[in-house]
Amino acid sequence: MKPTIGIEVHVELKSMAKVFSMSKNNFNDEANTNINVIDMGYPGTLPRLNKGIIDMALKAALAFNCKINQTMHFDRKNYFYPDLPKGYQITQQDTPIGYDGYVEIMDGEKKKIYLERIHIEEDTCKSMHTTETLLNYNRAGVPLIEIVTKPCMHSSSEAVKYLEKLRETLLYLGVSDVKIEEGSMRCDVNVSVSDSDKLGTKCEVKNIGSISNVGLAIDYEIKRQTEELNSGNVIKEQTRRFDDKTNTTVLMRYKETGNDYRYFPEPDLPYVYISDEWLQEVKDNMPILTDELKEKYINLGINNNNIKTIIANKDICNFLESVIDKCNPVIASNLLTGDILSYLNKNIVKINDTKLNKENFIKLVDLLDKNTISSKQAKEIITTILETDKDVLDIVKENNFEQISDDNYIKEVIVKIVSENPESVVDFKDGKDRAVKFLMGQVMKETKGKVNPALANTMLNDYLKSLL
Amino acid sequence: MTYLDLDIKEINNLLKEKKIKPIDLVNEAFEKIEKSNLNCFITLNKEEAIKQAKELENVEVDNLLFGLPIAVKDNILTKNLRTTAASHILDDFIPIYDATVVSKIKDKHMIIIGKTNMDEFAMGSTGETSYFGNTLNPHNNIKIPGGSSSGSAACVSFLITPFALGTDTGGSIRQPSSFCGIVGLKPTYGTVSRYGIIAFASSLDQVGPMTKNVYENALLLSAIAGCDKNDLTSKDINVDYMSLIGKDINGIKIAIPNYYMSDAIDNEVKDKVKEVVEMLKNKGAIVDYIDINYLKYAIPLYQVIALGEASSNLARYDGVKYGLSCDAKNIDELYRKTRTEGFGNEVKRRIMIGSYILSGKNAQEYYYKALKVRKAMTDSFKEVFDKYDLIIGPTNTSVAYDLGTKQDDALKSFYDDLLTIPVNMAGLPAMSLPIGFNKDNLPIGMHIIGNYFKEDKIYWLASFIEKNLNLDMTPKGVK
Numbered sequence: 001m002k003p004t005i006g007i008e009v010h011v012e013l014k015s016m017a018k019v020f021s022m023s024k025n026n027f028n029d030e031a032n033t034n035i036n037v038i039d040m041g042y043p044g045t046l047p048r049l050n051k052g053i054i055d056m057a058l059k060a061a062l063a064f065n066c067k068i069n070q071t072m073h074f075d076r077k078n079y080f081y082p083d084l085p086k087g088y089q090i091t092q093q094d095t096p097i098g099y100d101g102y103v104e105i106m107d108g109e110k111k112k113i114y115l116e117r118i119h120i121e122e123d124t125c126k127s128m129h130t131t132e133t134l135l136n137y138n139r140a141g142v143p144l145i146e147i148v149t150k151p152c153m154h155s156s157s158e159a160v161k162y163l164e165k166l167r168e169t170l171l172y173l174g175v176s177d178v179k180i181e182e183g184s185m186r187c188d189v190n191v192s193v194s195d196s197d198k199l200g201t202k203c204e205v206k207n208i209g210s211i212s213n214v215g216l217a218i219d220y221e222i223k224r225q226t227e228e229l230n231s232g233n234v235i236k237e238q239t240r241r242f243d244d245k246t247n248t249t250v251l252m253r254y255k256e257t258g259n260d261y262r263y264f265p266e267p268d269l270p271y272v273y274i275s276d277e278w279l280q281e282v283k284d285n286m287p288i289l290t291d292e293l294k295e296k297y298i299n300l301g302i303n304n305n306n307i308k309t310i311i312a313n314k315d316i317c318n319f320l321e322s323v324i325d326k327c328n329p330v331i332a333s334n335l336l337t338g339d340i341l342s343y344l345n346k347n348i349v350k351i352n353d354t355k356l357n358k359e360n361f362i363k364l365v366d367l368l369d370k371n372t373i374s375s376k377q378a379k380e381i382i383t384t385i386l387e388t389d390k391d392v393l394d395i396v397k398e399n400n401f402e403q404i405s406d407d408n409y410i411k412e413v414i415v416k417i418v419s420e421n422p423e424s425v426v427d428f429k430d431g432k433d434r435a436v437k438f439l440m441g442q443v444m445k446e447t448k449g450k451v452n453p454a455l456a457n458t459m460l461n462d463y464l465k466s467l468l
Numbered sequence: 469m470t471y472l473d474l475d476i477k478e479i480n481n482l483l484k485e486k487k488i489k490p491i492d493l494v495n496e497a498f499e500k501i502e503k504s505n506l507n508c509f510i511t512l513n514k515e516e517a518i519k520q521a522k523e524l525e526n527v528e529v530d531n532l533l534f535g536l537p538i539a540v541k542d543n544i545l546t547k548n549l550r551t552t553a554a555s556h557i558l559d560d561f562i563p564i565y566d567a568t569v570v571s572k573i574k575d576k577h578m579i580i581i582g583k584t585n586m587d588e589f590a591m592g593s594t595g596e597t598s599y600f601g602n603t604l605n606p607h608n609n610i611k612i613p614g615g616s617s618s619g620s621a622a623c624v625s626f627l628i629t630p631f632a633l634g635t636d637t638g639g640s641i642r643q644p645s646s647f648c649g650i651v652g653l654k655p656t657y658g659t660v661s662r663y664g665i666i667a668f669a670s671s672l673d674q675v676g677p678m679t680k681n682v683y684e685n686a687l688l689l690s691a692i693a694g695c696d697k698n699d700l701t702s703k704d705i706n707v708d709y710m711s712l713i714g715k716d717i718n719g720i721k722i723a724i725p726n727y728y729m730s731d732a733i734d735n736e737v738k739d740k741v742k743e744v745v746e747m748l749k750n751k752g753a754i755v756d757y758i759d760i761n762y763l764k765y766a767i768p769l770y771q772v773i774a775l776g777e778a779s780s781n782l783a784r785y786d787g788v789k790y791g792l793s794c795d796a797k798n799i800d801e802l803y804r805k806t807r808t809e810g811f812g813n814e815v816k817r818r819i820m821i822g823s824y825i826l827s828g829k830n831a832q833e834y835y836y837k838a839l840k841v842r843k844a845m846t847d848s849f850k851e852v853f854d855k856y857d858l859i860i861g862p863t864n865t866s867v868a869y870d871l872g873t874k875q876d877d878a879l880k881s882f883y884d885d886l887l888t889i890p891v892n893m894a895g896l897p898a899m900s901l902p903i904g905f906n907k908d909n910l911p912i913g914m915h916i917i918g919n920y921f922k923e924d925k926i927y928w929l930a931s932f933i934e935k936n937l938n939l940d941m942t943p944k945g946v947k
Contacts, residue, residue: 044545044664087783262826267671
């Protein structure tokens with residue numbers, strides 16, 4: 001039995017205004033405050049078109065390698081539902097802004113997940129069901145893009161990796177905050193199972209609350225449908241929901257044949273012509289995406305764990321990008337993913353909310369790069385520059401942090417310490433490692449920790465070897 | 469002495485010289501409404517109109533339309549003034565914003581007297597589908613005034629107000645203008661903003677001026693035309709609509725489609741048109757009879773495109789947000805009861821046909837095919853305008869007929885729009901101009917169709933004919 005999976009994802013775009021009106025696009029404000037007559041479907045109103053949203057959708061379509069419909073229009077999808085103010089949704093049926101794209105994932109090997117289409121549409125109201133049904137029009141007209149794959153995936157692992165990649169890319173494009181928990185990314189999954197080349201009957205699982213639950217829902221569906229077919233039952237096309245308490249899917253309704261949305265071209269909006277110049281402008285303003293960033297970091301010698309951490313934390317990544325040409329990238333990435341990230345996590349703050357500024361950070365990296373300070377000292381400095389505006393160089397001066405890298409002085413100290421500890425020289429000759437550590441400790445103690453430890457360590461080893 | 473019978477330049481001078489005040493004009497309009505008994509209005513704006521008129525006494529007379537009463541069709545939204553589209557489903561609907569055209573006439577300090585009666589949601593050509601009862605034709609009270617802008621046409625014809633706004637989706641300005649003997653123009657699609665117009669068929673609807681004469685028509689069009697950021701189908705075109713009025717027409721090239729003079733047209737109407745054509749030829753016009761392809765498909769095209777769009781445009785009247793909302797136990801019942809009670813039969817019929825046409829495979833078979841034919845018809849018109857300045861013919865197949873004639877035949881009333889619909893399909897501008905009466909003293913209208921955004925040429929020819937015929941179209945006993 002071979003499973004086949006297709007996924008439809010709705011993503012809310014993070015624009016200032018809604019797609020067809022100038023109301024603020026912010027669902028989270030007090031209910032029904034970001035609305036106007038257009039969002040309400042008031043008689044006589046006509047849609048406007050927020051051009052910025054076309055730019056955002058273009059970015060997504062280009063990032064996912066889509067062909068672009070440079071002449072496109074909108075269509076009406078007609079159905080009755082209380083959350084649909086006009087009795088139709090403005091969407092794109094005939095001419096999606098992007099089509100025939102793909103998303104590249106790593107699932108053991110490199111794989112392409114093929115996209116059928118990306119189109120722009122408006123969101124509906126949010127219904128809230130208590131004893132009665134309440135409607136929040138803040139969401140009516142919020143811009144969405146719908147991203148539809150071909151039925152081309154065959155495992156939950158592929159699906160999860162696809163969604164992670166989709167999420168990461170959209171985040172880096174800056175077009176959405178892609179939070180599944182808050183509904184700014186919504187996943188509907190189609191699963192079918194078949195023992196031949198012909199696709200089986202699909203079952204749709206709607207509105208799954210997290211990417212990992214998408215994986216669980218797919219695994220459950222594959223198992224359930226395989227068992228059904230093996231017991232000789234026929235699968236009917238249906239819509240199901242995922243129950244995150246039992247990790248199973250539950251039947252909502254069977255699909256009736258020919259759900260009829262009476263699509264036709266939206267007569268209130270003229271055709272949109274995306275000129276070559278417009279397209280080029282969007283291409284020129286595309287941010288660097290994660291695949292490219294990863295490759296760049298590898299080439300700069302940043303280790304894989306750090307790269308993973310940086311990509312997973314977009315704010316950290318943005319900060320690194322802003323300094324990466326001006327200091328040692330490896331040291332910078334170590335600081336950001338080490339002491340700085342643990343400070344941020346511990347205090348639950350974002351890097352932009354701290355006092356950290358680029359200039360101070362670059363100075364700190366340079367001091368470490370030139371061995372002027374120790375990493376232990378750097379750690380103390382980091383807390384200060386995250387919490388105050390103090391200049392790194394002033395902190396170093398105040399605390400007398402500067403390391404001594406003067407060869408002659410260090411040599412002097414080493415000779416003195418070694419001569420005072422002849423038993424350690426014997427230990428060293430016997431091959432005992434702790435002898436070096438002990439002697440280093442003494443050196444640091446003698447100099448109040450101010451000599452450059454790496455340098456002192458090398459010089460001590462050389463000196464001891466010369467005594468052999 | 470009734471001031472509103474005067475030429476508006478004279479009224480304007482009297483206002484400037486402070487010999488009359490706007491309140492005199494407003495009072496006169498309301499007196500005439502009392503006297504008329506035509507059921508022209510659904511809602512009167514008496515209190516507010518009087519208040520506005522008094523306020524204008526302290527405002528400088530800054531334009532020709534200043535202080536003049538105007539009637540507004542009831543599918544055009546007026547802030548704080550009930551707007552019903554002549555439907556039960558909106559009979560308590562008080563808008564919270566003004567349509568763009570309403571803002572524009574208010575900017576000119578015109579005074580809205582009331583909201584005129586019409587066919588429900590502009591669906592009809594007799595005025596009889598109104599929830600508020602039909603309007604009467606001022607020339608003959610047993611005749612229809614035409615529709616759907618019935619009240620606007622009757623109001624201007626009876627000299628209640630010199631100006632009215634109508635809307636035209638398939639002939640709804642021109643046909644009643646023709647039946648009531650006034651000048652009515654449907655501008656090029658995109659000339660006037662549709663923002664705040666209760667939509668019937670979005671790709672066809674256009675607001676236009678309805679007046680006693682050509683000059684005043686051009687003046688009102690100048691006031692309401694213009695690109696609007698709230699209507700993306702509106703266009704930024706700067707035309708001086710007055711520039712050709714009164715100019716000689718020697719050498720003007722006019723086409724008459726054979727289809728417009730066929731056996732389907734009443735003989736008296738045709739004869740009247742031919743008389744005017746002879747006059748024009750004598751004055752130096754070049755007139756040719758021509759064929760335009762696809763005209764015969766106009767009515768099926770209209771039924772598919774207009775009704776398809778209408779079925780979608782009227783979906784918002786669901787009892788959830790505004791308008792009629794019937795008590796119901798659940799959402800399906802709310803929809804069913806509200807829409808069953810709220811819409812009249814003609815509107816329901818059109819929603820059903822429109823929904824059917826867009827359903828499943830029908831969309832390809834009917835709707836998308838109709839779009840192709842529409843394009844072909846439009847191209848045929850464009851070819852004509854490569855060679856000719858204007859196209860003329862009768863506005864309608866006949867004159868106003870008896871009330872109640874076509875109520876039992878839903879299909880028949882579409883045929884009133886046989887000659888007007890092609891113009892909406894192509895998005896062209898066209899006027900109905902009164903050219904005389906038939907033997908029963910019922911007005912006959914001539915259709916003048918122009919090229920895109922060439923309303924100035926329509927006014928050119930119309931003003932010439934108007935001057936040469938020098939008709940008094942006032943209904944008997946009104947003056």
